[in-house]
Amino acid sequence: MTSVPATHPDLLASLTRSVTEGMPSTIAELATLVRTASVSWDGFDPETVVRSADAVAALATDLGVFDSVQIARAPKAGTDDLGQPAVLATRAAKNGRPTIMLYAHHDVQPPGDDSGWDSPPFEPTVRGDRLYGRGAADDKAGVMAHMAAIRTLVEVAGSDFDLGLVLFIEGEEEFGSKSFGNFLQQHRAELEADVIVVADSNNWTTEIPALTVGLRGNVTFKLTVETLEHASHSGMFGGAVPDAMLAGIRLLSTLHDDAGSVAVAGLVGRDTDTPPYDEAQLRLETGLLDGVSPIGTGSILDRIWSKPAITVTGIDAPTVVAASNTLAPSVSVKVSVRVAPGQPAEEALAAIEAHIATHTPFGARVTMSDVDLGDPFLVDTAGWGVAEAKRAMAEAWDAEPVEAGIGGSIPFISELTEVFPEAQILVTGVEDPDSRAHSPNESLHLGVFRKAVLTEAILLARLNERA
Incomplete structure (x- = not known):
């Protein structure tokens, strides 16, 4: 008691x-x-x-x-x-x-x-x-x-x-x-x-x-990836010219490893003693589909409570209905980063900026805007x-x-x-x-x-x- x-x-x-x-x-x-x-x-x-x-x-x-x-x-x-x-x-x-x-x-x-x-x-x-x-x-x-x-x-x-x-x-x-x-x-x-x-x-x-x-704290931002001054015909130039969608997808894929854990150097987490909580409870509470596996390593509650997480919560790109055979000159995404307890949000932002600078493919231009921090x-x-x-x-x-x-x-x-x-x-x-x-x-x-x-x-x- x-x-x-x-x-x-x-x-x-x-x-x-x-x-x-x-x-x-x-x-x-x-x-x-x-x-x-x-x-x-x-x-x-x-x-x-x-x-x-x-x-x-x-x-x-x-x-x-x-x-x-x-x-x-x-x-x-x-x-x-x-x-x-x-x-x-x-x-x-x-x-x-x-x-x-x-x-x-x-x-x-x-x-x-x-x-x-x-x-x-x-x-x-x-x-x-x-x-x-x-x-x-x-x-x-x-x-x-x-x-x-x-x-x-x-x-x-x-x-x-x-x-x-x-x-x-x-x-x-x-x-x-x-x-x-x-x-x-x-x-x-x-x-x-x-x-x-x-x-x-x-x-x-x-x-x-x-x-x-x-x-957990948070770092949220808008990430814009640009590769072209204007849209170009995908049939005429595809295969030689990187479009912004390709560059953006390649860059975003570097944020996680094969297990789904965050792969940004400098974003830290920790292992703690947590109450019992198994995969069955996770599936029940989240609606995780049959056959879809959880991501990350360590206990499930450590992944949720004590380790960082990165989620792309929105994409500004041509819709499927409005899609044409063009190479997209720019793409913007909204990124939400959850920061583990013990790490200042400013430190986490610096780690993310460094990761993006070193992992952007094809020399694409990237800008981060609308940055919001919470410790x-x-x-x-x-x-x-x-x-x-x-x-x-x-x-x-x-x-x-x-x-x-x-x-x-x-x-x-x-x-x-x-x-x-x-x-x-x-x-x-x-x-x-x-x-x-x-x-x-x-x-x-x-x-x-x-x-x-x-x-x-x-x-x-x-x-x-x-x-």
Whole structure:
């Protein structure tokens, strides 16, 4: 069991009862948030994100515990353009109690092709024990977990509690958190906290919770390959003149070895102790087709959590329908690199640049643009905050939590640690392996949601009693 004392049975019973009784209204409020299509990407109606921020601010105000609730924007990095609206609510600590920041984001991914959904993406729909809809899990459930946990604390401890609270609900996490750094600087004093809970991750299963302790970083960029001043007839000159598609394919093929492992010198990974996870589970969770083998070497979770990965996520080239018998003069691709914990993103970028410079075939011209960096993150698991979180999880789930890594990236966490180096970071979440965040039929397991709310309510109540 976890290394801190158990929660008093009477307090635990009161918290459990309050969370359970409040779930119908909490789910109804979540459904209302899901109906607002708050996609923060360029090309989508920005007013939907404004309406979503208004709704979140109203929920925070209705809790009646904050000294201040505001909707604020900050300039995007390197520009004067304002980012999407975030909600910031604060309550000062009293009598020597700690302050806890609760982070989530109210913006969502684009829905994609509606034909991939079994119900409309912005019409929350319950089927079985799951609530379906874009943002139902990522991350409007995180928003409502915070709201419901605070509401539970008020019902059990009263509104005059001593714990300091900061509620920070971002509005552009799904579009790169472009104003995040400036927002932290503008509101540094208001955001200061002893513990920061980032409710934007996964649980191990629907029955076993997880505390995320490692996150890969990211390097993304657009790579353009050019070989000709203009398109030429493939029949007239093919076989003597390298087209950009050939050069691009040859270059991209050097990024991996025959096993599918990353083959870029200077991109580093590590082997760690990981929980049991076999190929059958990988196939179940990813939809890997029969006959298609996994890639890489080492344990599967090491490949996902602790080693680099490179994926080509988009190609600008003539479509099959529009193809003609010509040698393409240029091709552009979008490349996503996941950086293993422990390696700075700048160092990874330098390794990639060096690899491209030495592996470009036929003397083709290559340019890298639209570069975006995010550092990886490792949690210091020795702090009292981690022990308190594990205790809360164990009591809410009746199961010991797993310390897990995440193959994806949450780059702003490294920014939080830079601005608030003394704060303890706890990466929690409301998702499970079947949530399919970012994909069609995204969903929230309602049993997991209840346990996530109870976990946070227990944590708040315990910190409210902690000197």
